[in-house]
Amino acid sequence: MRMARVAACAACYHCGLPVAEPGRWRARILGAERELCCAGCEAVASTIVAGGFEQYYETREATARTPLSQALARSAVYDDPAAQKQFTAAGEGFLEATLILDRIRCAACLWLNERTLRQVPGVLRADINYATQRAQVAWDPRRTKLSAIIEAIRAVGYDAWPFDPQRQSALDRDTRRAALWRLFVAGFGAMQVMMYAFPAYVDEGAGDLSGSDASLMRWASLVLTLPVLLFSCGPFFSGAWRELARLRPGMDTPIAIGIAAGFLASTWATVTGQGEVYFDSIAMLAFLLLGARYLELTARQRAAASLDRLARWQPSEALRLADEADAGSVESVPAHALVAGDLVLVPAGERVPADGTVERGASSADESLLTGEAVPLAKRPGSELVAGTLNLEQALVMRVTRAGAQTRAAAIARLVERGAAAKPRLVEAADRIAHALTWVVLAVAALAGIRSGDPWIAIAVLVATCPCALALAAPVALASTAARLLGRGVALTRSSALETLAKASDVVFDKTGTLTAGRFTIARLQLLGRAGEGRCRALAAALEASSRHPLARAFQDEVSREASRGSRVPVEDVVNFPGHGVEATAGGRRVRIGTEAFCQGLAGTPAPATPRDAALTPVYLADDGGWLSVFLLEDSLRPEARQVLDELSAAGLRLHLLSGDHPAAVGSLAGRLGLLEWAGGAAPQDKYMYVEKLQGAGRTVVMIGDGLNDAPVLARADASIAMGSGADAAQAQADCVLLAQDGEARLAAAAECFSLARRTMRIVKQNFGWALAYNAVALPLAAAGWIGPLEAAIGMAASSFIVVLNAMRAG
Amino acid sequence: MESLYLLVPLSVAAVFGIGWVFWRSLHGGQFDDLERPGTDVLSDDQ
Numbered sequence: 001m002r003m004a005r006v007a008a009c010a011a012c013y014h015c016g017l018p019v020a021e022p023g024r025w026r027a028r029i030l031g032a033e034r035e036l037c038c039a040g041c042e043a044v045a046s047t048i049v050a051g052g053f054e055q056y057y058e059t060r061e062a063t064a065r066t067p068l069s070q071a072l073a074r075s076a077v078y079d080d081p082a083a084q085k086q087f088t089a090a091g092e093g094f095l096e097a098t099l100i101l102d103r104i105r106c107a108a109c110l111w112l113n114e115r116t117l118r119q120v121p122g123v124l125r126a127d128i129n130y131a132t133q134r135a136q137v138a139w140d141p142r143r144t145k146l147s148a149i150i151e152a153i154r155a156v157g158y159d160a161w162p163f164d165p166q167r168q169s170a171l172d173r174d175t176r177r178a179a180l181w182r183l184f185v186a187g188f189g190a191m192q193v194m195m196y197a198f199p200a201y202v203d204e205g206a207g208d209l210s211g212s213d214a215s216l217m218r219w220a221s222l223v224l225t226l227p228v229l230l231f232s233c234g235p236f237f238s239g240a241w242r243e244l245a246r247l248r249p250g251m252d253t254p255i256a257i258g259i260a261a262g263f264l265a266s267t268w269a270t271v272t273g274q275g276e277v278y279f280d281s282i283a284m285l286a287f288l289l290l291g292a293r294y295l296e297l298t299a300r301q302r303a304a305a306s307l308d309r310l311a312r313w314q315p316s317e318a319l320r321l322a323d324e325a326d327a328g329s330v331e332s333v334p335a336h337a338l339v340a341g342d343l344v345l346v347p348a349g350e351r352v353p354a355d356g357t358v359e360r361g362a363s364s365a366d367e368s369l370l371t372g373e374a375v376p377l378a379k380r381p382g383s384e385l386v387a388g389t390l391n392l393e394q395a396l397v398m399r400v401t402r403a404g405a406q407t408r409a410a411a412i413a414r415l416v417e418r419g420a421a422a423k424p425r426l427v428e429a430a431d432r433i434a435h436a437l438t439w440v441v442l443a444v445a446a447l448a449g450i451r452s453g454d455p456w457i458a459i460a461v462l463v464a465t466c467p468c469a470l471a472l473a474a475p476v477a478l479a480s481t482a483a484r485l486l487g488r489g490v491a492l493t494r495s496s497a498l499e500t501l502a503k504a505s506d507v508v509f510d511k512t513g514t515l516t517a518g519r520f521t522i523a524r525l526q527l528l529g530r531a532g533e534g535r536c537r538a539l540a541a542a543l544e545a546s547s548r549h550p551l552a553r554a555f556q557d558e559v560s561r562e563a564s565r566g567s568r569v570p571v572e573d574v575v576n577f578p579g580h581g582v583e584a585t586a587g588g589r590r591v592r593i594g595t596e597a598f599c600q601g602l603a604g605t606p607a608p609a610t611p612r613d614a615a616l617t618p619v620y621l622a623d624d625g626g627w628l629s630v631f632l633l634e635d636s637l638r639p640e641a642r643q644v645l646d647e648l649s650a651a652g653l654r655l656h657l658l659s660g661d662h663p664a665a666v667g668s669l670a671g672r673l674g675l676l677e678w679a680g681g682a683a684p685q686d687k688y689m690y691v692e693k694l695q696g697a698g699r700t701v702v703m704i705g706d707g708l709n710d711a712p713v714l715a716r717a718d719a720s721i722a723m724g725s726g727a728d729a730a731q732a733q734a735d736c737v738l739l740a741q742d743g744e745a746r747l748a749a750a751a752e753c754f755s756l757a758r759r760t761m762r763i764v765k766q767n768f769g770w771a772l773a774y775n776a777v778a779l780p781l782a783a784a785g786w787i788g789p790l791e792a793a794i795g796m797a798a799s800s801f802i803v804v805l806n807a808m809r810a811g
Numbered sequence: 812m813e814s815l816y817l818l819v820p821l822s823v824a825a826v827f828g829i830g831w832v833f834w835r836s837l838h839g840g841q842f843d844d845l846e847r848p849g850t851d852v853l854s855d856d857q
Contacts, residue, residue, distance in 0.1 A: 059853050107850035130847040177837055184833055192826050213815060220819045
């Protein structure tokens, strides 16, 4: 039971959470004493003030994240020279690395981090890019270490990881720069050429503009349009060339033809001194088209860069046995240095560094990385171990079979690279329409030109009906939405999923880890013997204090409370029985906590019958004198679960709950959440068939689960959303990952996925409608000669721009 | 309008000059982070 005084609580000045014990933690910030909620906030606030960075509190736009209280990865691991080779660059007496910053809330946080970094002695240079939230740090390895730098960032309440340069894309930056350069040349050239064209527009034939002056203007226009054509329009020409080589005209062909034809005709007019010139229209056309493409590029790159935050270099060491017979001869090596055949020691509580089989020892492993269920699997000699999973109870000695890039986890991580490779069906349809339209346009242009005898009509047709709006309609909207979702903590690994999410009719939820938090708490306690409740709790807490079993965590919360009340029970000779329970000596007696069968071994008699709630997991406590108590644990429901489900059903989606758990437990949960359709005790094949049946009835099914839980089912569903607690790349197998923030994935983000997806598709359809309508009007007008190339250029480029701006509305 | 024969070519040359300046600043990294200058205004220090 927590001390919960609601309503009248002050809010912590640093992180905004309610202050439960006013007066206990304070700091003097910006000239006044401020209340803080915990020791962590006090430490961070004091550090910020001591560093002279109080200004942070003035300019920040949001409260800070509550400082992490659990143990962070040992930062010393970053100093290993072999590991550092992977992400640092060496210079003359200094090392340089890029760090991804975490827990950033606003620009003030970035400012604070930069100032803090620069203050660390030994740091030569620290620059933070506000757009990507990455820091370039250079330091003198003789005066400071990377671990000290990362500790400095943690001291002010943030976190940082080295950026894996294998993922780094200097290419992205160069692409963006090249696009911006082209845009500038086109824009600046267009402006200047328009100035030269101006006299010709205002000249009413009254003779103000002499022939030689007009010729001068034309030549100047030509000279300035040349770089625009040759350089800025390069992508259009190379694109058109590629398309024509395959005889598949797409977006670029009409543009390229229109621009080239316009330029050649204008050049001819300049040289011969007769006819009209259209250099200004061509330059402006190029500018507007490139502008639209640039916006699309930045939107796409931004989404990709944010996704790169998942590309942290994961520090991992392994304890390799130098001498196979001697379990004490361990040496610490980086995990990527392991090879098949090595023998490694995996201590209790550590992650398995590579794929392998158990040589010696017995323990259990948490494979929620793969299965999504936190129920530990027993491991004995001969059992398989998977890299990245957690060894729970006792040390194991393992023979490596696959290490480094060959491990299953690494293979899964490579799937993340897929990104937005698969085009949404809608976009493919657009491509096909544009393809057909191009042939029609070319034919009409040729006919109109021949019939009227005026090549400018043909050019007007080509330019007016360019299907760029069609091409730009979808990609910008999708990229924008992906970036926006990322800001909400949702990573879209396949933007094609947006289309499916918008069309979804049914949503299937997994239970453990999705609707529930995967954390157990003690719901009830039933006394079975002579010991009182306090004694039972204290005994249980003491026995489970060092256990890593997921159920043990419910008891470990008791430990701190008992410690503060001074009623800790000393225990000795703690023995762990993986899969069964823990035994120890307390107060002179042997005590056991664990499964009913395990405790019965000590108590002697069968457990007394107790009213059982199938939704709760029982843990028994007994000593050699008899039964003591049974604890009933429940998997806590996520607080936002009910709300999310209500939102989704209000949006018209049918909701289902599918779980492998006991039907009674699943049924009671379904009742609590108001779900009408549910199924418990479902094996993976049952889940698969359930989804298949729904699809057979014509429904579009979205599955929400965690990890690679039931991978075939996730693949079977039309779209899949995964809970990203733990930030394991494995979750990226799904189309959409709800990223963890402060260790907890946000289920509420799931509801946003659906609503944003629908909005995006609406906007894409609006864009398509507009593009087609515009073309339907412009084509006949241009063919009839009612609009010249200039108006055609303006109209076409403007419509592209409108489409792009509308698309950015999605994001 | 003889002055035009001087001014127009001058302006063409000026365009190339300005283009070169932009090239330099672009590849010097001035356009890499467009969000930061907005918030830098708020800091008091150097």
